[in-house]
Structure formats: structure tokens, C-alpha cells
Amino acid sequence: MSDNSARRDAALKNLDKELKSRSRREKMRPLGVVLATVVVLVVIVGGIWFAVTRDNSADENVAEDTTSAEETPMETSGPYTGTGDAAKEVSLPDGENIPQEGTTNVTLHTSAGDIGITLDHAKAPTAANAIQHLVESGFYDDTICHRVVVSDGMKILQCGDPSGQGSGGPGFSFPDEFPVGDEGAGEGLYTRGTLAMANSGPDTNGSQFFLVDGDSQLENKYTIFGSISEDGLATLDKIIEENADANQESGGDGAPVNEVRITSATVDA
Secondary structure, eight states: OOHHHHHHHHHHHHHHHHHHHHHHHHHTSOHHHHHHHHHHHHHHHHHHHHHHHHHHHHHHHHHHHHHHHOOOOOOEETTEEEOSOBSSOOOOOOSSSOOOSOEEEEEEEETTEEEEEEEETTTOHHHHHHHHHHHHTTTTTTEEOOEEEEETTEEEEEEOOTTSSSSOBOSEEBOOOTTTTOTTSOSOOOOTTEEEEOOSSTTOBOSOEEEEEEOOOOOSOSOEEEEEOHHHHHHHHHHHHHTTTSOGGGTTEESOSSOOEEEEEEEOO
8 A cells, every 4th residue: 555545544543533522512512613614524524635636736736737838840841841831732842862863854834824933953953852842742823923022233023822821831841951061152143033932041941932023132142043044044034024113212122013823833854
């Protein structure tokens, strides 16, 4: 028998003796006094029970609180880390078998015309693999290109956020690649026809990307993962031209005057 059980049994035996010794006196008292005595005895029993069990129950409560406070670890797959805030549900890319060479051709079928792009697995394998996975998963289907910038130093179209607000992504992120952190990369890399990842800071790549229509004065903070076809640039030229005088109050940076929607994105056979 445990110490707690022995203490509890001894206390209950003493209580039994006390009840028997009082029984004759209780019969002579008014009913109200008897009830009051019962209440007092119940409190005594409760106190005894609490005294012999409070140590164990306290330990159990601490353990439960600790368990409930633990955070669920985010899912990972190679360089891809779940962030839990997907604008559109999609699985993580395969992070264990990332192609390190070759290219993949993709067509963005948009309301403004088709835009052909090429993903470069040698230049930015993690980004190219992620974008191909998103394309094959239908992530970009029926999404808008929410941002266009037409200024002296930049001409781009930005796409890839299913929410259309500019803050949405796939619920995972991955590290930066070329030319970020490459001291020998040089400058002036975001030239016409460049395809690059948009981000909100270091290593926050997700699903948003931008297409460069005219040489843009950007620092090497955005992963370059491919290029735009000549036919794709012809479509992009039209979008940039019709937005030449738009969003002047914000330096030419804002939503396109006419919606540009990716109706579907497909990997070319």
C-alpha cells in the first residue's frame, strides 16, 4: 500500500470513530444543526482527500499544460519548409530528387495571350523544381497577375498569388539561389526576358514570380530561375504598353488596368 493510501485510510477510520461518537448527540439536536454538522464533515473529508492526492494531481496538470503548449513542427521536404499559410492548398515539392540540369518549358495561358517560359534547373534547381511542381499541381490555374510596374527603372509583370492580394503563397518556402549571395554574379542581371522569384525577404521564396519586359535596375536579391520566350515577350509587351500611363500616383506600380488572368499553366510536352 502506498503512503498516500495509508494516510487516507487512517484518516477515514478516525472519521468513522468520530461519527459514531456523535451519533447519539446528533439525534437530540434540531435538524438544522445536524445538517450543518454533515456539511462540516463533508468539508473535512474533502480536505483529507485533497491533502493525500494533491501532489500527484499537480504533476499531472503540469504535464498536460506542457503538452498543450508544444507547437506542431512544420512539414519539410528537402529545402522546402511548410509555413502553414497557403492561399491555395498544394503539397510540398519533392525535395529529395531535385533535377540539377536541363530545362522545362511551360506555357502560361493568360487572358492577354500565351506566355511561354523556360525553367532552368541548372541555374536555380530548387526554384525551377518548385515552380514545375506548382504548375503540374494546377496551383496557378485561374489566378490573376496582381501587379505591374512600368517606370524608367523597371518594367515587370508579377504573378503567382492565388489570393490576388500580393501576400499569398503555397504554404511553403525555400532558400534563395543565383544570383543572391553570389559575389561574382555581377550587376544588371534582370534584363528583358528574365524570369525571377518575388519574395518578402531572404529565403522567403514561394509561388510568386515576375516577368521582366524591360531591363530593370534591381539588386541581386531575387532568384533568377528561367527565361521568357519571344512569343511570351510579345504578349508581355502588350500588357506593359497598355499600363504605360497607369498607377502614376504610385510611380507606375499597381494592378493592371485590364485584368491579366492565368487561365491555366501547363508543362509543354
